[in-house]
Amino acid sequence: xxxxxxxxxxxxxxxxxxxxxxxxxxxxxxxxxxxxxxxxxxxxxxxxxxxxxxxxxxxxxxxxxxxxxxxxxxxxxxxxxxxxxxxxxxxxxxxxxxxxxxxxxxxxxxxxxxxxxxxxxxxxxxxxxxxxxxxxxxxxxxxxxxxxxxxxxxxxxxxxxxxxxxxxxxxxxxxxxxxxxxxxxxxxxxxxxxxxxxxxxxxxxxxxxxxxxxxxxxxxxxxxxxxxxxxxxxxxxxxxxxxxxxxxxxxxxxxxxxxxxxxxxxxxxxxxxxxxxxxxxxxxxxxxxxxxxxxxxxxxxxxxxxxxxxxxxxxxxxxxxxxxxxxxxxxxxxxxxxxxxxxxxxxxxxxxxxxxxxxxxxxxxxxxxxxxxxxxxxxxxxxxxxxxxxxxxxxxxxxxxxxxxxxxxxxxxxxxxxxxxxxxxxxxxxxxxxxxxxxxxxxxxxxxxxxxxxxxxxxxxxxxxxxxxxxxxxxxxxxxxxxxxxxxxxxxxxxxxxxxxxxxxxxxxxxxxxxxxxxxxxxxxxxxxxxxxxxxxxxxxxxxxxxxxxxxxxxxxxxxxxxxxxxxxxxxxxxxxxxxxxxxxxxxxxxxxxxxxxxxxxxxxxxxxxxxxxxxxxxxxxxxxxxxxxxxxxxxxxxxxxxxxxxxxxxxxxxxxxxxxxxxxxxxxxxxxxxxxxxxxxxxxxxxxxxxxxxxxxxxxxxxxxxxxxxxxxxxxxxxxxxxxxxxxxxxxxxxxxxxxxxxxxxxxxxxxxxxxxxxxxxxxxxxxxxxxxxxxxxxxxxxxxxxxxxxxxxxxxxxxxxxxxxxxxxxxxxxxxxxxxxxxxxxxxxxxxxxxxxxxxxxxxxxxxxxxxxxxxxxxxxxxxxxxxxxxxxxxxxxxxxxxxxxxxxxxxxxxxxxx
RNA sequence: AGGCACGUACGUCAAUGGUAGACGGCUUCCCUUACAAGGAAGAGGUUGGGGGUUCGAAUCCCUCCGUGCCUACCA
Numbered sequence: 001x002x003x004x005x006x007x008x009x010x011x012x013x014x015x016x017x018x019x020x021x022x023x024x025x026x027x028x029x030x031x032x033x034x035x036x037x038x039x040x041x042x043x044x045x046x047x048x049x050x051x052x053x054x055x056x057x058x059x060x061x062x063x064x065x066x067x068x069x070x071x072x073x074x075x076x077x078x079x080x081x082x083x084x085x086x087x088x089x090x091x092x093x094x095x096x097x098x099x100x101x102x103x104x105x106x107x108x109x110x111x112x113x114x115x116x117x118x119x120x121x122x123x124x125x126x127x128x129x130x131x132x133x134x135x136x137x138x139x140x141x142x143x144x145x146x147x148x149x150x151x152x153x154x155x156x157x158x159x160x161x162x163x164x165x166x167x168x169x170x171x172x173x174x175x176x177x178x179x180x181x182x183x184x185x186x187x188x189x190x191x192x193x194x195x196x197x198x199x200x201x202x203x204x205x206x207x208x209x210x211x212x213x214x215x216x217x218x219x220x221x222x223x224x225x226x227x228x229x230x231x232x233x234x235x236x237x238x239x240x241x242x243x244x245x246x247x248x249x250x251x252x253x254x255x256x257x258x259x260x261x262x263x264x265x266x267x268x269x270x271x272x273x274x275x276x277x278x279x280x281x282x283x284x285x286x287x288x289x290x291x292x293x294x295x296x297x298x299x300x301x302x303x304x305x306x307x308x309x310x311x312x313x314x315x316x317x318x319x320x321x322x323x324x325x326x327x328x329x330x331x332x333x334x335x336x337x338x339x340x341x342x343x344x345x346x347x348x349x350x351x352x353x354x355x356x357x358x359x360x361x362x363x364x365x366x367x368x369x370x371x372x373x374x375x376x377x378x379x380x381x382x383x384x385x386x387x388x389x390x391x392x393x394x395x396x397x398x399x400x401x402x403x404x405x406x407x408x409x410x411x412x413x414x415x416x417x418x419x420x421x422x423x424x425x426x427x428x429x430x431x432x433x434x435x436x437x438x439x440x441x442x443x444x445x446x447x448x449x450x451x452x453x454x455x456x457x458x459x460x461x462x463x464x465x466x467x468x469x470x471x472x473x474x475x476x477x478x479x480x481x482x483x484x485x486x487x488x489x490x491x492x493x494x495x496x497x498x499x500x501x502x503x504x505x506x507x508x509x510x511x512x513x514x515x516x517x518x519x520x521x522x523x524x525x526x527x528x529x530x531x532x533x534x535x536x537x538x539x540x541x542x543x544x545x546x547x548x549x550x551x552x553x554x555x556x557x558x559x560x561x562x563x564x565x566x567x568x569x570x571x572x573x574x575x576x577x578x579x580x581x582x583x584x585x586x587x588x589x590x591x592x593x594x595x596x597x598x599x600x601x602x603x604x605x606x607x608x609x610x611x612x613x614x615x616x617x618x619x620x621x622x623x624x625x626x627x628x629x630x631x632x633x634x635x636x637x638x639x640x641x642x643x644x645x646x647x648x649x650x651x652x653x654x655x656x657x658x659x660x661x662x663x664x665x666x667x668x669x670x671x672x673x674x675x676x677x678x679x680x681x682x683x684x685x686x687x688x689x690x691x692x693x694x695x696x697x698x699x700x701x702x703x704x705x706x707x708x709x710x711x712x713x714x715x716x717x718x719x720x721x722x723x724x725x726x727x728x729x730x731x732x733x734x735x736x737x738x739x740x741x742x743x744x745x746x747x748x749x750x751x752x753x754x755x756x757x758x759x760x761x762x763x764x765x766x767x768x769x770x771x772x773x774x775x776x777x778x779x780x781x782x783x784x785x786x787x788x789x790x791x792x793x794x795x796x797x798x799x800x801x802x803x804x805x806x807x808x809x810x811x812x813x814x815x816x817x818x819x820x821x822x823x824x825x826x827x828x829x830x831x832x833x834x835x836x837x838x839x840x841x842x843x844x845x846x847x848x849x850x851x852x853x854x855x856x857x858x859x860x861x862x863x864x865x866x867x868x869x870x871x872x873x874x875x876x877x878x879x880x881x882x883x884x885x886x887x888x889x890x891x892x893x894x895x896x897x898x899x900x901x
Numbered sequence: 902a903g904g905c906a907c908g909u910a911c912g913u914c915a916a917u918g919g920u921a922g923a924c925g926g927c928u929u930c931c932c933u934u935a936c937a938a939g940g941a942a943g944a945g946g947u948u949g950g951g952g953g954u955u956c957g958a959a960u961c962c963c964u965c966c967g968u969g970c971c972u973a974c975c976a
Binding site: 005007193200219221222223234267268270271278279283284286289345346392393396397401404491522524559560565570571576577578580581583585586591592637638644652656756757759760763764765854858861864868871872875882 | 904905906907912913914915919920923924925926929930931933934935936938939940941942943955956957968969970971972973974975976
């Protein structure tokens with residue numbers, strides 16, 4: 001037998017993926033059933049610059065489990081993959097490369113730079129998709145997409161033009177989040193707020209006309225440098241302190257500019273001095289306040305976060321922080337700096353480069369969200385779509401975010417991305433068109449310049465579920481696979497991505513892009529910290545694959561599902577051991593496979609089968625049924641648990657041991673062949689059940705089983721090459737669940753366990769043979785234990801030399817260890833010389849006490865009239881039955897203690 | 902500042918209002934011809950504290966303590 005004792009995952013992992021891919025197992029066309037149900041998933045496209053991290057591995061595992069499961073159920077499955085062009089990340093990555101050559105992108109110019117990015121993409125982009133192959137992800141590579149493919153770009157332009165024509169996209173001046181480092185505008189979602197220890201400066205502004213000793217208003221600010229652009233001071237209209245000053249004029253220090261005092265509800269009288277300086281050009285709140293009061297906007301900070309000429313000759317050209325120091329200094333000189341206090345506030349930073357955002361007024365493209373948001377909310381309230389799993393809290397979070405949505409800033413001042421399809425004529429007209437040609441025709445001139453900006457990366461991502469399927473053409477893929485079945489994603493992009501896909505899907509297809517949204521948990525490091533590149537605390541999935549194998553890692557990830565969890569390598573190790581267990585169980589079967597075939601004699605009349613055979617069939621069907629149900633509910637954890645315990649406990653610990661004698665019989669016989677075939681068949685079914693979770697080991701073993709071939713494939717794949725991937729997933733049939741067999745088997749398992757317990761507690765060496773005596777008042781139990789096959793099995797598994805029935809405990813030697821079984825049977829193991837009577841009495845006494853405590857609890861429950869009146873009759877009966885059983889055992893134990901005296 | 906989650910064995914996590922479990926770790930015994938990455942047995946919990954609802958609470962409600970996450974224009 002040339003099967004190694006230990007499973008080597010890497011060897012199996014190398015062997016199967018490329019074969020599956022070459023044989024077309026991943027493409028939906030392999031399914032030849034024209035009526036096959038459709039199942040489709042689009043992958044959240046990872047950044048083309050990215051490499052695989054645990055979050056991806058988690059998502060991919062779950063998507064692959066679902067895809068493989070549905071495929072085996074005969075569905076026409078499409079799992080579509082691809083990557084995102086990731087505007088800023090990619091541009092930065094290539095810019096960094098250029099820097100090493102002493103160049104900037106401006107040295108190259110736009111066209112050359114973009115060429116260079118494409119070159120980078122072809123040479124080293126998409127590393128992550130190659131890593132996906134290692135994961136075993138059954139994605140359809142023939143439909144792989146990139147957000148800047150011609151087809152997807154066409155969809156982007158089409159959507160932009162249509163939204164523009166409907167007035168949903170507009171160009172305008174607004175205050176935006178500007179990153180002075182990346183030199184681009186950012187959407188609200190790309191800005192992160194971090195707490196910061198700073199200072200609050202109290203500045204005094206004198207009233208006009210009051211010379212020298214006149215009144216002043218004190219304002220508090222964290223950004224003194226912006227005072228140079230102040231165009232008002234605002235107070236709350238209800239604030240008594242300032243009521244008479246509303247409408248008064250102040251002289252703005254350092255500039256001499258006259259500014260009004262205005263009243264606005266926005267001002268909180270309780271904060272600071274109750275008077276707010278208003279800088280409409282450099283603060284989003286002030287901007288809105290400025291709009292309400294028609295205040296001028298004075299730009300004093302430029303796109304590089306330096307002071308402009310408007311800031312005055314003393315400040316012009318200074319960095320914003322230098323300007324801050326200088327302003328404070330000047331105020332101090334003028335005696336207008338009231339005080340400076342320490343103050344913690346949150347500051348907005350660029351999510352990528354962590355530079356402090358500078359709010360600036362600039363001309364950008366925006367998308368109105370009212371209509372789009374309305375349809376998404378309607379879909380949620382009317383049709384309950386998409387269905388979030390888990391629904392708490394995501395459904396609510398999603399709905400609330402939509403309700404408070406503001407216009408989406410679409411333009412980005414980058415080169416890498418979808419250039420905005422808008423052209424300008426010399427006389428200032430704006431032409432939005434699908435192509436430059438179309439724009440020329442519309443403009444009536446060839447002298448056009450295209451808007452230099454590109455679209456937010458998430459604009460193309462928002463179209464992903466339909467642009468990847470060929471939209472705006474009415475392709476058959478689009479008709480077949482849209483809407484997709486489920487979206488599996490991390491929670492941090494519910495707003496950035498999920499909501500926008502819903503809005504765009506509703507707008508352009510009129511249907512939700514996906515039925516379900518499964519939100520995965522987050523994997524933290526062992527200290528509960530989020531894994532991140534900058535912290536360097538990430539665990540590399542590929543290293544885990546190398547160490548424990550892909551299948552073991554997948555089981556760990558599948559168990560995580562939607563739970564937030566701290567990464568725990570023990571768990572992977574445990575599943576690695578499980579993989580090895582599977583390997584060795586199969587190894588045992590294969591070592592004893594001569595004369596046997598998968599499926600042979602399995603359809604025969606089961607009434608004549610041995611108890612353990614009927615039992616394992618029942619357990620198998622119960623497990624299959626349960627796994628199917630769990631997967632339908634996205635309860636991956638439960639599915640894994642069921643499979644683990646079915647395989648290890650039921651199949652390995654009990655079934656193989658029970659059938660071992662038959663299977664390993666020295667002489668060939670029809671009985672031996674039957675036993676072997678049954679074992680092989682059960683194993684083969686178990687491998688199928690495990691396959692979606694553990695694709696590699698199951699395929700590796702399945703291929704070695706005698707009797708596997710095309711005939712085992714699901715009908716829909718009958719013409720394919722034999723592979724476990726395309727066999728039918730065992731559904732589990734309720735009719736094959738045999739309650740009686742399970743009850744009987746459980747009684748035997750209990751007997752064996754009790755005897756083993758005695759051996760262990762009394763330190764009886766495994767090598768020492770024992771004798772077992774059983775007293776059973778219950779005829780059914782007695783018959784069961786002493787049925788032909790059972791006797792040998794019980795003896796074998798307890799290492800008992802003799803196993804016999806006695807009429808009463810009185811016939812048992814006094815020096816026996818005893819135990820009570822469920823159902824009232826009693827078991828005794830004569831152990832002359834090994835029994836310390838006092839100790840044994842104590843052991844039994846302890847057990848009796850335990851049972852008595854439980855009985856007391858149950859009795860109290862039954863004694864409570866409220867319980868029997870109000871609890872369901874079924875529960876009451878359950879308690880009564882349990883109490884009866886316990887009482888019986890307590891009595892038996894008492895007698896046993898007596899016998900030892 | 903608001904909002905929302907979470908707190909269960911030493912660790913990581915389970916448990917439709919009805920006997921609190923799994924895996925790892927730990928203890929004892931066993932290299933029994935599928936597997937020592939294994940087998941057998943075992944210890945370990947007033948479910949963060951306190952109150953309430955209920956015949957019955959880890960689960961529902963209130964409150965306190967602790968921990969995360971999200972949202973927000975308090976200068």
